[in-house]
Amino acid sequence: MFSRRAVIHGLLGAPLAAWINAAPAWAASDDVAGADMARFIAAMPKAEYHVHLEGTLEAEMKFALAQRNGLDLPFADVAAMKASYRYHDLPSFLAIYYDGMKVLRTQQDFYDLAYAYLAKAASQNILYAEIFFDPQEHLKRGVPMAAVIGGITRARAAAAAQLGIVSQLILCFVRDLSVESAMAALDAALPFRDQLVAVGLDSDEKDHPPVKFAAHFAKARAAGLKVTAHCDLNQKDIVEHLRQAIIDLRVDRIDHGGNILESPELIAAAKARNLYFTVCPTFSGTVRGDAPPIDVVRGMIDAGLNLTINSDDPAYMGSEYLNEVLVKAQAHSALTKAELVRLQRNAFNAGWMDEGLRAACHAKLDAFARAEGVAA
Template sequence: MTPEQFVAGLPKAELHMHVEGSIEPDLFLRLARRNGVAIRWSTEEELRAAYRFSDLQDFLDLYYDGCRVLVRAQDFHDVTRAYMRRAHADSVLHCELFFGPQGHTSRGVPIAAVMDGVLGAMEEARAQDGITGGLIAVAQRHRSEEEALAMLDELAPWHERLLGFGLGGAEVGNPPAKFARFFERCRTLGFKVVAHAGEEGPAAYVRESVELLQVQRVDHGNACVDDAALVSELARRRMPLTMCPLSNLKLQVIDSVAEHPLKRLLDAGLCVTVNSDDPSYFGGYVNDNYLACQQAFGLSRQDLAQLARNSFEAAFIPQEQRLAAFAQVDDWLARAVGPELEAKE
């Protein structure tokens, strides 16, 4: 079994994927035409050529511009369902999706259109493909904490159907501490909480997210390697990191996947997971990220299986579902490794 075949069939969860970042160029163009939205590109080739970014802010400028094609509930449904079909084909059993309500409501899109579209697609995916999911609303860190609290209130009718809340957007100049009251309220209401930190921001932002915001997962977390004590503490806590190697490469956070801290952190005992972030913009879905890591670090099948186990350990799912997923990972590894061991004997 080749690495490609092993990864393709490896059961996994994806925990760091933005719904708005999964709009493939063909769908992007169709939605623009359907909604009469004027855009700068007329072909898929032109649009793909625009997906060259110098840094996170460069990407975010295009990302927010691209969100304009999402107008109606059907648009959000189509984007979400397309991703979940692809995830199912990549042997993803469970996905926890980010979405950014503020980027839509600020341009006049009713929050009900966003929620009805995304949640409807997730329910359809579960019924048709058996893939489970959870939805995490992300506050944009360049906005104020008061706006984040208003978003939390606006989503009140859907609180029972939301998994949690997170923090995303440009890190520089927007430390996690800026949102301490928002996260405290989210925790008080019983939501899971996560935060993007340490992608372009310093290790101190990772520490703030863990100690001040009391997050249950850190999204990215790369910069923690600059603080040995922090790495030790994250390992002690088994604090999950939802890392996105191809995203970091595309945004020039790293010069090559081989420079990514993922393997060092995995070896240090951290609960590292592999994810796609914004796959259509960064040219790689979750399996592409697994394979990029396998090739860059020479990961064994056991290493890849550990990353998959980590994804279920870090997922916000019932223990029964987690144990069942662990068993599926172990079964796939046994099927892949067994024949090789027999051949050696």
């Protein structure tokens, strides 16, 4: 019902247009019920809150940007590059992720990257997105903050005007770099404060707890920004990290956070604050530890927590964007259509958007649910 086909022009046009307009995953399915569920998910109006812009840098675009910027890549072709995306934990994933973003050099590179994600999102009926970016990694390479935020901001405006998708931007601190590096990035970004909605915390959290960034969060809050933090699944000291984020720092949202299922006290605290969790089932869908594995999505729904489902770093996760992630999550966690609608209702409630847009998003979701005969 919100079928929008992106029109992409310019240097990166042809391969991007083919990728954005690729046949949906369910088209080849001969499973009638599965195809119906995938159709339902694709048509449902959606929002996304946990997607790293640099994690949407597809191999095809890396080659195009490397060529434009006169850089050599140590791969013969796209297939060889994609074959190198082998990781087994967060640090081994991050090594590939940070290496890949070295092709991003100019404002136009950030424009092309952001516009491509937003066009893909719009083609999947995502009405609204809040997007992470990691400026410290770009500042390290000598790319000015103005080029990073300027390119993304131009793309957000173009995508809103041309495709109708509204988006906002969340500056993430790379938690395994120094506190000085993070503060320098925040100071460099504050002149562009109107282009940001929040700060976040991502990357390798082993021995980098949320309280390391208390001063940064306080400064961001004083500038009127929201605060969110990754509490990635099954990391060292993860329940303590959740406690710091929820109790000590009183963050406005949690990214991942599935290990809260190990702490009835923190579940109660999160529910008392009506806290939202941006869950990404692709990377690791179960809480481990001593007890039998718990399905994060099902466990959090059953615990009465507010969660949304998101894609995280789709270019490094089999090019699975939100529709594909939702199809897998639905099957894995046996989600009903009513639960899928409720998850999107959560998503529209979770956003740091203006109330007029929120009401419009809810109205579209309500109309969709009525047309599908789903009471949610």
